[in-house]
Amino acid sequence: LYPGGMTGAKRDGITAFTRQARARMIRTLCTLDYAPLFEDGHQPAMVTLTLPGDWEKIAPSADAFKAIVNRFRSAYKRAWGRSMVGVWKMEFQRRGAPHLHILMTPPAGRTRGAGETFREWLGRAWAGACQTAKILGDEEAAKHVNAGTGIDYDERGQWADAKRIAVYYAKHGLYGAK
Numbered sequence: 001l002y003p004g005g006m007t008g009a010k011r012d013g014i015t016a017f018t019r020q021a022r023a024r025m026i027r028t029l030c031t032l033d034y035a036p037l038f039e040d041g042h043q044p045a046m047v048t049l050t051l052p053g054d055w056e057k058i059a060p061s062a063d064a065f066k067a068i069v070n071r072f073r074s075a076y077k078r079a080w081g082r083s084m085v086g087v088w089k090m091e092f093q094r095r096g097a098p099h100l101h102i103l104m105t106p107p108a109g110r111t112r113g114a115g116e117t118f119r120e121w122l123g124r125a126w127a128g129a130c131q132t133a134k135i136l137g138d139e140e141a142a143k144h145v146n147a148g149t150g151i152d153y154d155e156r157g158q159w160a161d162a163k164r165i166a167v168y169y170a171k172h173g174l175y176g177a178k
Contacts, residue, residue, distance in 0.1 A: 022170050025166070025169065025170060026166045026167070026169075026170050029087070029162060029165055029166035029169060029170075030162045030163055030166045031162070032087070032162060034087070034159075034162060034165065036085050037085055037086065037087070037103065037104060037105055037159075038105055040105060040107075040108075042105045042106070042107075042108050043105070043106075043153050043154055044103060044104065044105045044153075044154045044159045045103075045104065045105070045106050045151050045152055045153045045154060046101055046102070046103055046150075046151075046152045046154075046159075046168075047086075047100075047101070047102045047103075047104055047106065047122070047149065047150070047151055048099065048100065048101055048102075048149065048150040048151075048152075049072070049099060049100045049102070049126050049148065049149055050093070050097065050099040050147075050148050050149070050150075051097045051098065051099065051130060051148070052130070052132055052136060052140055052143065052144040052148060053140075054136055054140070055095070055096075055097040056096075057135050057136060058130050058131070058132065058135055058136070059097075059098065059130075065098050068129050068130050068131075069100070069129075071128075071129035072125060072126060072129035075125045075128065075129055076125070078112070079111040079112060079113075079114075079116075079121055079125065080107045080111065080112070081112060082107075084102075084104065085104060085105075086102040086103055086104030086105075087102070087103045087104075087165065087169075088100050088101065088102040088103070089101050089169050101169075103159060103165060106118040106119075106151065118151075119151060122149045122151065123144075123145040123146060123148060123149045124145050126144075126145075126148050126149050127141050127144040127145045127148055130144065130148070132144045132145075132148075
């Protein structure tokens with residue numbers, strides 16, 4: 001049995017983020033222990049990862065997008081010597097492209113080998129995981145390195161409690177473009 005008593009029967013495809021799904025997500029997010037996110041004492045941030053304009057060549061299916069995310073997670077572990085810890089949510093942009101929001105504490109210091117800061121590493125690593133250069137060419141890859149990621153550090157302490165985190169993720173999916 002799955003949580004909530006479901007038997008694992010096949011369901012129809014998901015077509016919308018319903019009010020009930022949003023309520024379940026909020027309840028779940030409010031019960032999580034966020035302490036591991038902040039245990040190193042560094043400032044948390046919301047990291048956003050987007051696909052380039054011709055995204056359907058990069059991620060033509062859900063499995064292809066999942067492979068990108070897994071390559072990114074592997075690159076993170078190689079670069080920083082530990083697994084990524086965070087709370088993430090996938091959304092779809094108006095153009096249909098999936099993108100991720102990850103609440104995490106970006107590592108301080110520099111990567112193994114290349115000696116990059118997290119900000120320097122992030123765009124290059126995400127474009128690499130997307131295989132942008134291989135699929136779309138070097139010019140598009142350069143654009144993607146510069147514009148495919150975002151880091152919003154928590155300057156106001158908004159990630160200090162579970163309720164604020166839950167509300168942010170719930171609110172973020174309400175807009176018609178998402």
